[in-house]
Amino acid sequence: MTMNAISIAATPLAQQTPTGYILLALGVFAAFLGLILVFFFFRYFKLWFQAYMSVADVSLVSLIRMHFTKVNPNIVVQAKVMSAQAGLNTSRRDGVSTRRLEAHYLAGGNVMNVIHAIIAAHRAEIPLEFDQAAAIDLAGRDVxxxxxxxxxxxxxxxxxxxxxxxTTLSAITKNGIELRVRTRVTVRTNISQLIGGATEDTIVARVGEAIISSIGSASSHFDVLENPDMITKVVLSRGLDAQTAFEIVSIDIADIDVGENIGARLQSDQAEADTRVARAEAESRRAEAIAEEQQMKARVTDNRSALVLAEAEVPMAMAEAFKAGRIASITDIEG
Incomplete structure (x- = not known):
């Protein structure tokens, strides 16, 4: 502190000039700023020193910025240290930078899971960039x-x-025999198509459809039982892993069981159905014949009634003829 500042401070408040007030305010502000810097220095010195010793490129200013942006500095520093120790690219332009880690944390991503995935991919020589891994993580996939x-x-x-x-897939060969098949599909992740690619359900559905189709094209169930690998070869040749997040490594037939003779059962059901149809047609014809018989009986009854009416008119006609003299009795003829 200079002599002028000491003299200003020693001067009574009422006798100080405006310049003295300004210097006093600046001194108070500088002291307050110094206290804040000292506070942040002691609070984040351990993290900064850890990053410095690990060549993780995390500045004290970045740690202070994380404090105000609500980013957990422990996670970011740990991620940078792990990246640096694993030999990953930690450059600020195109590597695993502090800014990118902060952005992914603020976006709601799992920073440590992404770093673990990148390190594992780096060890296995699988190309996986930070932006790609972060996009997969934010898409809801476990990278x-x-x-x-x-x-x-x-x-x-x-x-x-x-x-x-x-537990099994049911398929029918051309000779009508049912085969119950259980398969195992070995897959590995296709990271380049993980975003937007179909899931395991699509793989299972496609493989099941292809197996049923290949068994259905077999002429006999003996061919399938003799060479079950014919199914896997046909299925693998169809490229069922297209537009999916997985790559099919192999398809293995775990078990094949012979089921029912579906063809014979269908023929039996068809014969029974034909029999029922024939019986129904015969019953219909019988009902028609009975109805026609009843109609004939009704006609006979009508004719008989007409005959009775006609016979009843004969005596009346004869009596009328007698009265009219058109018919004479035997006594009249003899006399």
């Missing part, structure tokens, strides 16, 4: 699980009993 599946493929049961409730 670390995707990388792990790409390195270590997983097996999907077809059909999946936990989702469909069925």
């Amino acid at each position: 670390l699980d995707a990388v792990q599946t790409s390195v270590y493929p997983k097996v999907i049961d077809c059909p999946d009993s936990s989702r469909s409730g069925k």
Whole structure:
């Protein structure tokens, strides 16, 4: 503090000039700013020193900025340290920079999961940039699980009993024999199509459809039982993993069981249906014959009544003839 400032401070308040007030205000502001810097220095010195010793390129100004932008500096520093120690590109222009980590944190992403995924992909020599991994994470996919599946493929049961409730696929060959098939599909993640690609359900549905189609094209169930690999070859040749987030590694037939003779059962059902139709037609003709018989009986009854009426008119006609003299009795003829 200079002699002028000391003399101004020692001067009574009422005798100070406007310049003295300004200098006093600046001194108070500088002291307050110094206290703030000291506070942040002691609060974030440990994190800054950790980043400095790890060559993680995290400045103290960045740590102070994270305090005001509500970013957890512990996560960002830990992510930068892990990236630097793993040999990732941490440059501020095109690498895993502090700004990118802060932006991903503020967007609601899982920063540590993304860094773990990038490190795992880097170790496995799988190309995965930070922007791509962050986009996958923000899209709701587990980017670390995707990388792990790409390195270590997983097996999907077809059909999946936990989702469909069925344990086997039912298909019928051309000779009418039902085959119940259970397959296992080995897939690995296709990271380049993970965003917008179809999920496991699509893979299971496509594989199931292809298996049923290939079995249905077989002339006999003996051909399928003899060479079950013919199904897998046909299915693999169709490119069922197109536009999906996975790449099919292999399709293996786990089990094949012979079911019912669907063809014979269908023929039996058809014969029974034909029999029922014939019986219905015969019953219809019988009903028509009975109806016609009843009509004939009604006509006979009508004719008989007409005959009775005619016979009743004969005596009346004879009596009238006697009265008119058109008919004479035997006594009159003899006399």
